[in-house]
Amino acid sequence: MSSSPDLRAAVEEFLYHEADLLDTWRLDEWLALFTDECSYLIPATDRPDGDPFRDLFLVQDDRFLLEQRVESLMTKTAWAESPHSTTRRLIGNVRAADAGDGAVAVQANFIVTRARQSTVDTYPGRYEMLLERGGPAGFRIRMRKAVLALEELRPHGRISIIL
Amino acid sequence: MEQPFIVDDPSTDTFRINRRAMVDPEVLAAERANIFDRTWLYLGHESEVAQPGDYVSRTVGGRALVLCRDHDGTVRVWLNTCTHRGATVCRETKGHGRFLTCFYHAWSFDLAGNLTTLPDAEAYGPGFDKAALALKAPPRVDTYRGFVFVSYNPAVIPLVDHLAGARDYLDLVCEQSDTTMAILPGTQEYSIEANWKLLVENSIDGYHAMSTHATYMDYLITAMRKAAEALGEKLAPPSLDGHAHDLGNGHAVIEYTAPWARPTARWAGPLDPALREPLAARRAELAERYGEERARRICETSRNLFIFPNLIVNDIMAVTVRAFEPVTPGLMHVRAWELAPVGEPAALHEVRLDNFLTFLGPGGLATPDDVEALECCQRGFTSWRELPWSDISRGMAQERPGITDELQMRVFWRRWNQMIGGDPAAAGGGEGETPVRLHAVGGGR
Numbered sequence: 001m002s003s004s005p006d007l008r009a010a011v012e013e014f015l016y017h018e019a020d021l022l023d024t025w026r027l028d029e030w031l032a033l034f035t036d037e038c039s040y041l042i043p044a045t046d047r048p049d050g051d052p053f054r055d056l057f058l059v060q061d062d063r064f065l066l067e068q069r070v071e072s073l074m075t076k077t078a079w080a081e082s083p084h085s086t087t088r089r090l091i092g093n094v095r096a097a098d099a100g101d102g103a104v105a106v107q108a109n110f111i112v113t114r115a116r117q118s119t120v121d122t123y124p125g126r127y128e129m130l131l132e133r134g135g136p137a138g139f140r141i142r143m144r145k146a147v148l149a150l151e152e153l154r155p156h157g158r159i160s161i162i163l
Numbered sequence: 164m165e166q167p168f169i170v171d172d173p174s175t176d177t178f179r180i181n182r183r184a185m186v187d188p189e190v191l192a193a194e195r196a197n198i199f200d201r202t203w204l205y206l207g208h209e210s211e212v213a214q215p216g217d218y219v220s221r222t223v224g225g226r227a228l229v230l231c232r233d234h235d236g237t238v239r240v241w242l243n244t245c246t247h248r249g250a251t252v253c254r255e256t257k258g259h260g261r262f263l264t265c266f267y268h269a270w271s272f273d274l275a276g277n278l279t280t281l282p283d284a285e286a287y288g289p290g291f292d293k294a295a296l297a298l299k300a301p302p303r304v305d306t307y308r309g310f311v312f313v314s315y316n317p318a319v320i321p322l323v324d325h326l327a328g329a330r331d332y333l334d335l336v337c338e339q340s341d342t343t344m345a346i347l348p349g350t351q352e353y354s355i356e357a358n359w360k361l362l363v364e365n366s367i368d369g370y371h372a373m374s375t376h377a378t379y380m381d382y383l384i385t386a387m388r389k390a391a392e393a394l395g396e397k398l399a400p401p402s403l404d405g406h407a408h409d410l411g412n413g414h415a416v417i418e419y420t421a422p423w424a425r426p427t428a429r430w431a432g433p434l435d436p437a438l439r440e441p442l443a444a445r446r447a448e449l450a451e452r453y454g455e456e457r458a459r460r461i462c463e464t465s466r467n468l469f470i471f472p473n474l475i476v477n478d479i480m481a482v483t484v485r486a487f488e489p490v491t492p493g494l495m496h497v498r499a500w501e502l503a504p505v506g507e508p509a510a511l512h513e514v515r516l517d518n519f520l521t522f523l524g525p526g527g528l529a530t531p532d533d534v535e536a537l538e539c540c541q542r543g544f545t546s547w548r549e550l551p552w553s554d555i556s557r558g559m560a561q562e563r564p565g566i567t568d569e570l571q572m573r574v575f576w577r578r579w580n581q582m583i584g585g586d587p588a589a590a591g592g593g594e595g596e597t598p599v600r601l602h603a604v605g606g607g608r
Contacts, residue, residue: 042526044349046256053513056349056501058526060516068382072528077377080531117538151256152352153525154496157538160531 003095011096011106011131014139019089022162027070030162034141035132040066041145042163048147058148058159073162080160085116087161091127104131104139110146114161121156123163124149169580170552171573176559178573182547185358185540190583191492198472198582199224203305203312203325205474205486206230208502209238210309210345216260216274220253221498222488223473224315228301229253229263233274238306240313241298245270246278252298263298272298308337309344310474328410332418332468336478338453338461339427340504346484347516351499353525357537358544359473359489362497363575365533366475366485367467369403369417369566370557375536379529387422390432398432405464406563407570413471413578415571421465423480426515427504428462434514441508469571471578476502481515483523493541499524 021030034040042059043050052060061069072078090111099105106129114121130143146163153159170179184190206223207230218231220243227243229252243251245265252263252272262279264271270281276298284293303314305322310333312322323330337344355362365371373380384401391398405419424431428445430438450458468476475485482502487495503515524530555576558568 044351046352047349050349053509053516054347056347056351056516056524058351058524064386065517068385069528072378072382075378075381078532079375080535117542152350152354154352154354155356157353157355157497157525158531158534159526160535 003097007096007098007104008094010138011104012091012094014131014137015091015094015106015108015127017137018141019091023087023089025074025084027073027162031067031070033135033137033139034063034066034144036063038063038066038141039143039145040069040162041143042159043145043147045148045150045152058153059146059163069162073160078160080158085114085161087115088113099130102133103142104133105129106131110163112161112163114156119155123156123159125163167580168583169576171577171580173559176556178556178559178569178576179552179554180576181551182544182553183551184579184583185360185544186492186547188492191489193583194489194579195225197584198579199315199489201314201316201319201582202472203303203314203319203322204472205470206240206311206313208309208346208484208500209306209311210343210505211257211500212238213345214259217257218253218259218263218274219257220251220255222496223313223486224488226301226315227251228313229298230311231263231274233276234261235275237275238311239274239276240300240304240311241272241276242301244299246296246298247281270296276300308333325412326470327412327414328408329412329414329416329468329470332410332416332466333470333476335457335461335466336468336476336482336502338449338457339482340507341448341452343505344482344502345505346500347503349501351524351526352497353499353534354490354494354496355534355537356494357534357541358492359487359495360575360579361537361540362487362495363469363472363475364555364572365537366477367407367415367417367469367571367575368569369407369419369467370569371533371536372403372567375532376529378532382528383423386433387431390434394432394436396432403566405566407558407566407568409570409574413575413582414469415574416466416468417566417571418460418464418466419566420463421479423465424514425462425465425480426507426511435510438510438514441511469575471575477523479523481523 040061043057047055073081076082091108093109095107097105108127110125112123125146125148128145131139132142168181168184170177204224211219212232215232215234215236218229220229229241229243231239233239243253245252247270250265250267252265262271271279273279278293278296301313302317303319305312388398401422403419403421407417424434428442430442446462449461465479473486477483483499484502485499487497489495555569555572558564558570564570
């Protein structure tokens, strides 16, 4: 994926903004970054190239489900995240390229740490995103896939936060 | 003063289990010796090795195993250890090939287990018996409708007898397909920092649905209301209605009607109204084939089935197959797969995947809350000496316990108690090794 410095800088700024919204639990603002037709995906750890219409995924949200996920996470009865965990995201190795029709294809590496109940879980992986230009933040998210660089979800046991 | 692990007194509707069972390494050692080494354990599904040459490796009952399909198409299970000096012959979790080769000294076995080649074979004397050095299978391997089980007890009762009343419920799950059911690609593989028996209880617990899964229920009602409004209909108040059943040998099930859609074959919002007709047609086919009452159960009822000691089949909005393995008293490994009819129409298949994920996985809207609950229980058990008893008496006074009662858990615990004490009759075969005697609980009233 070729990446012009200007485009990459703009995408990096957007990804940092997005990470900050998630780390500060401003999930409504984060949700507003998505287009009306969108997807948020996490493939199974043993099927990172899986097809969401044929294979089992860990997360396979369309717009409606993503709204439900965000709404759930902000209630007190989302027990796995109530009280909220403390997360921090490092994003790097960002590449961005024009994907036609004004869309931008993005790849980036991430490490997300989640601290709660005296343990810290680390989620390493790679983002694959399809962005559209526009909106107050500069881009809107059409597709956001987090591919975990893990062999299994251990010791985490859950993905209760947004990755 | 000594105490038992279980207080089971129907005359006073009392059923309590001692929390030491959840934390003590001695108890886990006894579970390994008296339960996991003596009964049938779920290993995997034949469809995971659909083609000759396919293999998967996993640990079951503490042993590294390989499940494969040899080049004649026969499903085989091997202990994953080289007959030479012991290294695992399969180091991948799944793959495809003609041979399993131990990289240590390059001994190579075909998938039928035969030792085919080894370097410098001529250095061994004339007494060297290559045939005797074939891969070794666990003492017993058997399958029921594609579900592959192993036992390390040569004298274990036949699998069909072990499954007892659970067979009929596996049949109900499999009758969703006219041909066969298969595990879909993609495994949800995770761990829970809690005792494995907590997951047994949780997987068949109807009582926790409304409290632990409040956010999921909100989601479900929102989705169904939205769908009903779009059709100009009124949403009936969602309810779960059904009963718990003792299936023998420690197996138990809750079977119930629920408001949600089932890809085989119950339409409900928020499914696409265009699917109403194909689902009705599928339901009619099943009624033709199995009769109306059986078809009603296949299509309309949900079931959470526990097969003692390590398998859950949850046939709810989709079919989850979940197996677990104790690692320490406070840690288990869990694997979950989705089972679906082979050749299902794409639109229904997508519904199945969507349903599976929204509820039934570690990235879903409910399972993380279950994991949280189980880990909270395990933390609570740190005070087991001061507060030794958990109460599992709900519904004991009922003639027909419902799904929010705890009969299904008592069925598990009674069988556990029978086996953990080393009752030689409990595994169905009196032979085999002498059971470990576990001393009853001392102190901690």
